[in-house]
Amino acid sequence: MPDLYTSLTARYIEEHFRGVSPAASDVALEWMELQLAASCETGADERYLLEQYLGLTNDELQALPPPVHAWFLERWALAGPGTDDPEGVAQLGERIATMYLLAGPGIHQAAAVAALLAFDQKREQGPSHATRIWDLVTRIVPVEAHATTLAPLIEALLDFVYLTAENGAVLRALGDIARRDAHTRYALELMRERIAMVGEEREGPVARLVATFEQ
Amino acid sequence: MPSRPQAAVEHDIQEWCITSSGTFQKTYVETDKVWVLKYMPARFLKSFLSAKRMSISATPGFTWGDGIYVTPLLHPYSTMMYGRAGVMGWLPWTSRQQAYDATGRGLDLYLEWIQYFRGPYKYLATTLHANLANRALRNAFRRKFKIDVVFFPPDQVNQAYVNPSTDRWLVVSDWSGAGPQAPGQRPVQSDRIKECEWVAMVEEEFEESVWKVHYSDLFRPVLHGTTLMPQNPMLQSDLRNAYSQKRAGSQGVVRIEA
Numbered sequence: 429m430p431d432l433y434t435s436l437t438a439r440y441i442e443e444h445f446r447g448v449s450p451a452a453s454d455v456a457l458e459w460m461e462l463q464l465a466a467s468c469e470t471g472a473d474e475r476y477l478l479e480q481y482l483g484l485t486n487d488e489l490q491a492l493p494p495p496v497h498a499w500f501l502e503r504w505a506l507a508g509p510g511t512d513d514p515e516g517v518a519q520l521g522e523r524i525a526t527m528y529l530l531a532g533p534g535i536h537q538a539a540a541v542a543a544l545l546a547f548d549q550k551r552e553q554g555p556s557h558a559t560r561i562w563d564l565v566t567r568i569v570p571v572e573a574h575a576t577t578l579a580p581l582i583e584a585l586l587d588f589v590y591l592t593a594e595n596g597a598v599l600r601a602l603g604d605i606a607r608r609d610a611h612t613r614y615a616l617e618l619m620r621e622r623i624a625m626v627g628e629e630r631e632g633p634v635a636r637l638v639a640t641f642e643q
Numbered sequence: 644m645p646s647r648p649q650a651a652v653e654h655d656i657q658e659w660c661i662t663s664s665g666t667f668q669k670t671y672v673e674t675d676k677v678w679v680l681k682y683m684p685a686r687f688l689k690s691f692l693s694a695k696r697m698s699i700s701a702t703p704g705f706t707w708g709d710g711i712y713v714t715p716l717l718h719p720y721s722t723m724m725y726g727r728a729g730v731m732g733w734l735p736w737t738s739r740q741q742a743y744d745a746t747g748r749g750l751d752l753y754l755e756w757i758q759y760f761r762g763p764y765k766y767l768a769t770t771l772h773a774n775l776a777n778r779a780l781r782n783a784f785r786r787k788f789k790i791d792v793v794f795f796p797p798d799q800v801n802q803a804y805v806n807p808s809t810d811r812w813l814v815v816s817d818w819s820g821a822g823p824q825a826p827g828q829r830p831v832q833s834d835r836i837k838e839c840e841w842v843a844m845v846e847e848e849f850e851e852s853v854w855k856v857h858y859s860d861l862f863r864p865v866l867h868g869t870t871l872m873p874q875n876p877m878l879q880s881d882l883r884n885a886y887s888q889k890r891a892g893s894q895g896v897v898r899i900e901a
Contacts, residue, residue: 451725454702455687458830461698462690495703498775505825535766535775542824549822583762590649590759591783594823626759627648 434480438492441499475510478503482523489530497531501539508546517557521547525560528581529569538584545588548597556601558585562608575614581605582618589634590626599633606641616641645758652759656752656788660741663749667742667794670811671715676733677792679713679813679836680843680882683726688841691730695839696832699817703774707745707793708781709828710814711836719878720804721797722812723899724851724858729843731886732836734792734815741788745795753784779826785816792816801849801858803871840889842882847901862901875900 440460464474481500489497504524509517521544528540544557551557558581565577582605588598602619609615619638622628628635645652671677681697701709714722716731723729743749757764757780767776785793794811817833849858875881878899885897 453704454700454830455684457702458687458698458700461830494772495775502826503829506821506827506829508822534770535763535772535779538762538779539826542826545824546822580762587760587762588824591787592823593787593789598824622761625644625761627650629650 434477434484437477438481438496441496442493474503474507478507482520482527486526486530489527490532492531494531494534494536497527497534497536498539501527501536501543504543505539505546508549512550517547517550521557521560522564525557525564528561529564529577533580537580538587541581541584542588545597545601548601555604556597558601559604559608562605566608574612578614579618582615586619586622586634590622595633599637602634603637603640606637610641645755649756649759652752652755653788656756659749659752660743660788660790663744663794664740664742666744667792668736668738671717671794672736675736677736677813678716678731678733678883679815680716680719680722680729680731681711681713682723682729682843682845685727687726688728691728691839692841694832696834697730697732697836697839698830699828699833700814701828701830703778705778705814706798706812707795707814708778708785710785710793710816711833713813713815713836715794715811715813716879716882718806718810718812719882720874720899721806721810723804723845723847724799724801724849724860727845728841729845729882729897729899730839731842731882732839734836740791742792742794743785743788743790745793756784782827785814786818790816799856799858801860803860803863804847804874805858838890840886841896842885842889843897843899845899847899860901866901 437460440456464477467473478500501524509520511517524540524543524547528537531537531540541558541561544560547557561581562578565574565581569577582602585598585602585605589595589602592598602615605615606619616638619634623632623635623638630636630639683691697711697713699709700712705712745753757767760780760783763776763779766772767780770776784790793814795814797805797807797810797812799805800807815833815835817835818828819833820831821828847863848861850861851858878897881897885895888895
């Protein structure tokens with residue numbers, strides 16, 4: 429890993445997420461937070477770390493364990509893109525979408541989706557950044573693996589619809605995904621299953637969305 | 644597959660929030676304040692004293708997700724195995740705020756609710772990433788139902804200082820700066836607990852068991868033998884006095900003896 433600071437941070441996160449007691453991990457992470465805040469003037473702050481993480485090579489990223497990916501992607505979900513430049517936001521969004529694939533299956537995939545939804549907050553037009561994952565998967569993953577690779581994306585969006593009180597942006601993202609799914613029908617099937625599972629009525633948010641694609 | 648519609652479960656959760664808030668108000672609220680304590684390792688005392696704010700815990704293994712973990716002043720011994728420096732402050736409380744009693748029915752409702760979320764529930768039940776999934780679900784639960792405080796029984800114990808059946812620990816929510824879909828918070832310093840002061844120094848040493856469930860106290864058995872000493876009934880008022888004096892500019896702290 430070329431950047432020693434990022435490498436050490438990654439090791440630090442892993443060590444403290446896995447080891448000792450939660451209380452000890454917590455004070456250690458708190459200490460790291462203070463260091464990051466204090467490093468603002470030197471440029472080695474949170475934004476620096478987040479960008480270095482996305483700048484790692486694919487091999488380096490694949491060598492990192494899931495808690496490290498979860499930490500970084502969650503920070504992206506908290507911080508947002510940090511720029512208004514559409515091209516810059518698009519590049520970061522594309523890299524986070526890549527992380528969804530590179531880091532392998534796990535709860536950090538939901539963090540990648542959350543990060544892309546955070547990028548949507550400043551977006552006034554165009555499809556959700558979450559569609560980048562769909563487009564990437566359909567472009568580079570073999571067709572026979574599409575359904576299983578895309579399922580965590582769709583499940584995460586459905587979870588966010590029902591988990592959060594403010595779900596307008598998530599429903600828009602789900603709608604954008606469903607439009608791409610017109611022929612494949614991976615998403616609509618999972619949406620119908622979820623409607624049945626939660627016992628959603630015809631006027632419920634996902635039921636109304638599905639109805640628009642069934643007409 | 645859950646046995647009833649999610650809306651029905653969520654209705655019951657909202658009802659439980661009302662019941663819980665009533666219990667919380669009666670048990671812990673003094674007019675419009677909840678007095679709370681937090682024990683921290685002495686090496687963090689200096690940084691605490693520079694800002695006098697409590698931090699948001701954001702490590703996945705915590706019992707109820709991200710938040711400020713404190714004990715009501717009513718149970719002043721209960722969490723002192725976590726550090727030798729005791730700090731005290733107060734949480735403002737109005738009738739608009741919500742508490743959640745995470746015992747009995749409260750726990751059953753939470754366990755029923757999480758089954759609707761296939762993403763994290765799958766990882767919780769079938770992988771070694773349970774801590775990460777648990778954290779995501781606990782945070783989402785508290786955010787969805789706008790829960791300000793979860794009160795729950797201790798899940799780490801010590802036979803002399805912790806009473807799991809009567810003591811309750813609190814996690815106070817602070818989602819400031821976290822977008823609606825952010826899975827968690829940063830371990831930043833929070834303004835939710837007001838006017839924090841260092842009030843106590845613990846004269847006891849603890850050792851965590853291998854399974855992290857039990858803490859052994861090391862000084863008390865040597866000083867007093869195997870008999871459990873009665874706790875000092877004046878400790879609460881001593882801490883209140885120390886706090887008032889600190890606010891008035893005095894330097895003294897209460898020594899909590901083994």
